[in-house]
Structure formats: C-alpha cells, structure tokens
Amino acid sequence: MRRLFPVTDRTPTATESEWSLDRLADAYAYxxxxxxxLRANMVSSLDGxxxxxxRSQPISSATDMRIFGTLRGLADVxxxxxETVRLEGYRPARARDAxxxxxAAAGQGPAPAIAVVSASLNLDFSAPLFTGPLVPTLLLTGSAAPPDRVREAEAAGAEVIxxxxxxxxEPERALAALAGRGLTRQLTEGGPRLLGQLVEARVLDELCLTVSPTLTAGDAQRITGGPALAVPDRFALASLxxxxxFLFGRWTRA
Incomplete structure (x- = not known):
C-alpha cells in the first residue's frame, strides 16, 4: 500500500508499506x-x-475488503x-478484536448496528440479519409501511423507525433519527438507489470510493441511481x- 495523496517527500520503507488495521483505522477516523x-463506501470498475x-464482490479485492471491514469497525451504524440486503445476502456486523x-474508548458497542431502508419491509425476517445480530437490526421505513410487515419485523426483534x-x-429524517439514538458515526454501503437518494438530499459528508482496475461492459448500474442533480455537488479529495x-480514495464535501 502506498499513499498518493497527501503527497509525501520520501519513499515509504517496506514496513511502512504494510498497512495494519490500526493504521487504516487512523487514516479513516471520523x-x-x-x-x-455520514460517509459512503462504494466500489466501481474503470468503466463505472x-x-x-x-454483486460487488467480483470487482473488489482483499485490500478493498480490509478497508470495508475497517470502516465498519469505526461506525456506529x-x-x-x-435491495442490497437481498442481493448481497447481508449478515449482521460482527465484533472484531482488532x-x-x-x-470501547469511543463509548461504542462491540459492533455497529445495521439499519435497513425499506418502504415495503419485504425482507426475510428469518435470515441471520434478524435472528443473530449482536445489536438489534433497525428498519427505516415510511408511515405507510404495511402494518403486518411491521408486526412481523418487531416480532423478529428488529426496531422499526x-x-x-x-x-x-426521508434521508434527513432518517439520519436525524439515528443520530438521536447516539448513532452519529454513520456509514452507508448503498446500494446505488439509496446512495442516489442521499446524494439528491445533499446529506452525504464523505465518499470512500475504491476504483477497481477492471472493465465489465454491460449495463451494470453506477454507484448512484436516481435523477440528476440540477447543480453537481462538489467534493474535495482528502486522501488517496x-x-x-486499485485506488482507494476519500472525498469530503467541499
């Protein structure tokens, strides 16, 4: 691993080039x-x-997954x-000794909560995400969510918000509800539809984007979906x- 930005004046030693989880955690600290x-973590091929x-796994890498785990290790939620929960077979976040x-020093629990955004609550409540989390899974939904699905979710141990x-x-309302529960270190892993909604609402503070040295062609979705912004939202490069x-970049709101 080498740092391309911010630029340093010297070549890293062999030891410095081997980034520990602790060093990654410092580099990605909130x-x-x-x-x-709110930060997002996404991966994209060279052709978008x-x-x-x-699934995202075919364009990922071992180092990308280490950063993925580090970002989860720092997050409250x-x-x-x-749709991403269904496609990727999401499981509960696990506690990691690293x-x-x-x-503990930050006053956090052993693992972040998973908060699923769903209007229909069309989810498998017998899946491990609901039957075996260290902390209850949260469901963010609207007031018109089907009452029978709300009852089923709560019976499975989920907290419906x-x-x-x-x-x-509503993105602003959802993020405020999480922050009101003390979940201020927020991480979204998409998918593209959700990230597009957050971008449209201009509530994203940081994008962590892995650029994979792969080409896929086809009609796969970009990292964001939904309508185009009237005016592009400008971000500044924080680190690369x-x-x-593989390029691992961090951009923060300019």
Missing part, C-alpha cells in the same frame, strides 16, 4: 468533533460499474438499502491510497 457524519452479475479497544410520510423514507492497481 472527525474529532463527534457530530453526525458498481457491480458485476448483481451501517445504513443499507433493502477494533475492540478503539470502540418511521422516517417519512407515506411509503418513502494505491495497491495492486
């Missing part, structure tokens, strides 16, 4: 002020695909869309790492 902060055959001391009028979820041709 802002020190403790206020609500966010997935291949419906992981926000994800229902982050235990850091999380109404964060919108009608069927949809490289390993085996």
């Amino acid at each position: 802002p020190a002020d403790g206020g609500p902060w 695909a966010a997935q291949h055959d419906g 992981v926000i994800v869309g229902a 982050f235990a001391a850091r999380r 109404v964060a919108g009028e009608g069927p949809g979820v 790492l490289e390993e085996d041709g």
